[in-house]
Amino acid sequence: MLPPFQEFLDTHAPLVHRFLAASVPPHEVDDCFQETFIAALRSYPTLRNDSNLRSWVLTIASRKAIDGHRQRKRVDVTAQPIEDRPAPEEPEKDPELWAAVRELPPKQRAAVVLRYVNDLPFREIGRILDCSEAAARQSSKAGLDRLREVWR
Amino acid sequence: MIDKLERALKGGMATAREITDAKYALARRAELEKLIDVAYSEVDSPLGPLMAAATPKGLALLHYGEDDEALQQLADKISPRVLHAPARLDEVRKELDEYFDGKRKRFDFRIDWRLMAPFQQKVLKATYRIPFGKVATYRDVATKAGAPKGSRAAGNALGANPIPIVVPCHRVVRTGGGLGGYTGGLHRKEFLLELEGVTLGPR
Numbered sequence: 001m002l003p004p005f006q007e008f009l010d011t012h013a014p015l016v017h018r019f020l021a022a023s024v025p026p027h028e029v030d031d032c033f034q035e036t037f038i039a040a041l042r043s044y045p046t047l048r049n050d051s052n053l054r055s056w057v058l059t060i061a062s063r064k065a066i067d068g069h070r071q072r073k074r075v076d077v078t079a080q081p082i083e084d085r086p087a088p089e090e091p092e093k094d095p096e097l098w099a100a101v102r103e104l105p106p107k108q109r110a111a112v113v114l115r116y117v118n119d120l121p122f123r124e125i126g127r128i129l130d131c132s133e134a135a136a137r138q139s140s141k142a143g144l145d146r147l148r149e150v151w152r
Numbered sequence: 153m154i155d156k157l158e159r160a161l162k163g164g165m166a167t168a169r170e171i172t173d174a175k176y177a178l179a180r181r182a183e184l185e186k187l188i189d190v191a192y193s194e195v196d197s198p199l200g201p202l203m204a205a206a207t208p209k210g211l212a213l214l215h216y217g218e219d220d221e222a223l224q225q226l227a228d229k230i231s232p233r234v235l236h237a238p239a240r241l242d243e244v245r246k247e248l249d250e251y252f253d254g255k256r257k258r259f260d261f262r263i264d265w266r267l268m269a270p271f272q273q274k275v276l277k278a279t280y281r282i283p284f285g286k287v288a289t290y291r292d293v294a295t296k297a298g299a300p301k302g303s304r305a306a307g308n309a310l311g312a313n314p315i316p317i318v319v320p321c322h323r324v325v326r327t328g329g330g331l332g333g334y335t336g337g338l339h340r341k342e343f344l345l346e347l348e349g350v351t352l353g354p355r
Contacts, residue, residue, distance in 0.1 A: 004227040004234035006192075007220070009175065017171045022161075033174050034181060041187045045232055097160055116161035147157060 210262030
């Protein structure tokens with residue numbers, strides 16, 4: 001039995017928002033958030049039960065974050081000027097750290113954010129990223145090691 | 153072995169922004185993309201808070217109080233794509249306000265009858281035609297629904313009316329002038345009849 005979508009949204013919106021805020025540039029967070037939950041709303045009625053809704057929506061969010069990343073790269077290649085980006089409301093406390101997080105390869109970045117920002121267990125991170133628990137742990141470790149090199 | 157880096161990552165960025173706006177924007181976009189099967193909104197009324205829910209076909213539910221159980225029922229019986237999207241209920245809220253202000257005698261928005269069983273639908277459609285300020289008996293609506301001896305069944309159908317006030321089950325009373333029952337509480341039935349200028353008494 002599925003909860004009303006609003007309940008699903010209220011339950012998981014903060015987690016998804018935190019995940020995206022740490023994964024994509026500030027001006028893309030809201031877009032990725034919309035894309036994630038619109039995609040979830042689209043396929044919501046086809047879900048058979050309410051188990052693992054959290055993993056399900058984070059899988060969608062991690063894909064949207066990667067999609068955005070690919071699009072950014074294309075934009076960079078064609079060197080389009082990006083104008084009028086809204087500034088974040090408050091300055092980030094640790095801008096270098098989050099810039100470094102966003103520079104990680106997508107899978108490492110997702111694993112680090114899910115583990116340390118969202119505080120999820122590796123078993124669930126594996127399910128979200130469609131890999132084994134061990135692989136999730138490995139990606140997270142590789143990402144963390146890389147951050148240690150650039151952040152101090 | 154939590155170190156400084158792990159602590160800095162914990163909880164995300166300091167700029168975790170308010171997500172309420174993001175949720176409203178989502179509801180607007182979902183409505184544009186026709187992805188909301190059931191939109192709901194709270195409605196203030198002199199009878200206390202109400203919850204109104206509409207499908208693209210019309211108003212399907214008007215509920216006394218605001219509880220999650222009603223939303224779960226909508227999810228189970230219509231579709232789990234239930235979203236807080238007040239814009240779809242703007243017309244309903246406006247007309248209800250006018251009704252409670254004594255400025256409106258009938259509702260013009262559309263109704264989705266799907267939450268009612270077939271016999272209940274007949275009873276409630278007959279009820280829907282009772283004009284403002286008038287009353288009918290349980291036997292009257294049973295007869296109009298094709299079951300002249302079904303007063304009791306009609307009473308049950310009215311008691312489970314998913315759209316009270318709008319489908320005016322408060323206008324159905326006992327033969328002889330007794331008030332009868334009301335699922336929302338008899339004080340509400342009295343309030344609504346008084347609002348419409350109805351005085352009951354032995355006839």
